Amino acid sequence: MSVVGPLAGRSIVVTRPQAQAAPLAEAIVAAGGTPIVFPLLEIAPAADPQPLAEAAARLAEYAVAAFVSPNAVEHALPVLLTHAAWPAGLLPAAVGQGTVKALAARGVTGCIAPTERFDSEALLALPELAAERVAGRRVAIFRGDGGRELLADTLRQRGATVDCITCYRRSGPSDGVAPLLSAWRQGRLDAITVSSSEGLRYLVDLLDAEGLVFLKATPLFVPHARIAENARALGLSNIVLTEAADAGLIAGLRAYNWLQ
Structure with a gap:
């Protein structure tokens, strides 16, 4: 049976710390998408x-x-x-x-x-x-x-x-960014949700030249204007500012024009 929903066929990275990642990941599944849980901060x-x-x-x-x-x-x-x-x-x-x-x-x-x-x-x-x-x-x-x-x-x-x-x-991810690079290379990473400026800085610092090219081409969904400002300061421009918290992120993901 084919998956239906506004996020059908889309793989979305959830970067919240492990203990807080489940609600957004579950909401992505409910909308037909596939979450990739990759905490940018270890607590x-x-x-x-x-x-x-x-x-x-x-x-x-x-x-x-x-x-x-x-x-x-x-x-x-x-x-x-x-x-x-x-x-x-x-x-x-x-x-x-x-x-x-x-x-x-x-x-x-x-x-x-x-x-x-x-x-x-x-x-x-x-x-x-x-x-x-x-x-x-x-x-x-x-x-x-x-x-x-x-x-x-x-x-x-x-x-x-x-x-x-x-x-x-x-602290930043202890296992590096190999899972993200693998997903990008396989064409199965459609968007990243980021709820921490600090976590985003860790990600940018960990990525090599190839990874940064991938990141700059990937829609970055952020729930706060300050995170968007920090993302721009890091050289990113494909930024989608959503309403606050997980509810805002999932609403932004569901409303996004994936064919643009």
Whole structure:
């Protein structure tokens, strides 16, 4: 029986970390396509566990606990809840809805998060993080190594005391890009979805001249304008900006004119 759907006959690369790749891969299958799961970021616990342990010990002292990603929830929350339940007066905050769901799945509800644009700017625009609400209060930000400082810097400017706690670290693909090159050479790689500027930089750095030619000719679906800007800065131009999150990526894939 032939496969039907808007993505029938199309092979789409899913580059989210392994633990977050399944929903988008399943949506691609539901639309008739074939997902190629190729995480551009590998996630591991932070090299130094002490800062997270110390944050757990003083969790009740914080007014707000912000989680930048589902990975932050996965690596921080088990430690934070080892000795006590989530403090009643601690407001959880998240950059995206996937992080809200990850918190809720572990029993932490009442989370504030943007509902349209999913980035630090949108989180900072919420009234709960206005200067009059955070001044003189303590905020914890649970995140990976590196990343943007906008959230922490802005909250400090608003008068908050901010602790940034690294609870996981990121690295590029350990097995190289041979699977992608093989798919390209066989003519069975039609598009790539990218949800991380850092992951995209790893990909560009890993590809040789042949791979870069393939990449530049392949539609790159990205769910945020900042990723699109970074892609252009890396010399890519075949970029499709979609709405946010997995829902935006799959909608963009389904609507794309594959015959153009």
